[in-house]
Amino acid sequence: MIIVNEHHASIKKINIKILFWMVSGLLYLIVQNVESAENSVKHTQHNVEISGFAFVPKKLEVKPGDTITWINKDIVPHNIVESIEKSVISPDLAAGETYTLVVKKPLVYHCGLHPSMKGKLSLTLVP
Numbered sequence: 001m002i003i004v005n006e007h008h009a010s011i012k013k014i015n016i017k018i019l020f021w022m023v024s025g026l027l028y029l030i031v032q033n034v035e036s037a038e039n040s041v042k043h044t045q046h047n048v049e050i051s052g053f054a055f056v057p058k059k060l061e062v063k064p065g066d067t068i069t070w071i072n073k074d075i076v077p078h079n080i081v082e083s084i085e086k087s088v089i090s091p092d093l094a095a096g097e098t099y100t101l102v103v104k105k106p107l108v109y110h111c112g113l114h115p116s117m118k119g120k121l122s123l124t125l126v127p
């Protein structure tokens with residue numbers, strides 16, 4: 001009787017081990033798939049020129065993870081302030097200076113030094 005019980009116990013142990021490895025393998029495959037799906041999304045670099053007291057282009061459709069670089073082509077400083085919370089995005093950019101941001105969410109913005117200068121980044125949903 002004791003021998004039979006031990007035999008059953010060892011089979012259970014082996015089954016639990018097999019189950020553990022199967023679950024681990026499955027999780028690994030799921031993680032790999034999610035990672036490759038994320039890597040297959042092409043991120044784009046966009047430039048926004050600050051020129052003639054305006055953001056050019058004023059509106060831009062971007063994907064999460066895209067990079068935006070603002071380039072100040074004016075001779076006066078400008079900056080970028082998020083318009084809803086009024087949170088400062090960039091420091092003052094002197095003539096020729098740039099500021100780069102990786103987009104994570106839509107952005108409605110203006111220049112804190114010249115509030116009539118407005119811009120918008122809207123997000124395109126990635127399929």
Ligand SMILES: [Cu+2]
Pocket residue numbers: 077078079111112113114117
């Ligand atoms: Cu400005």
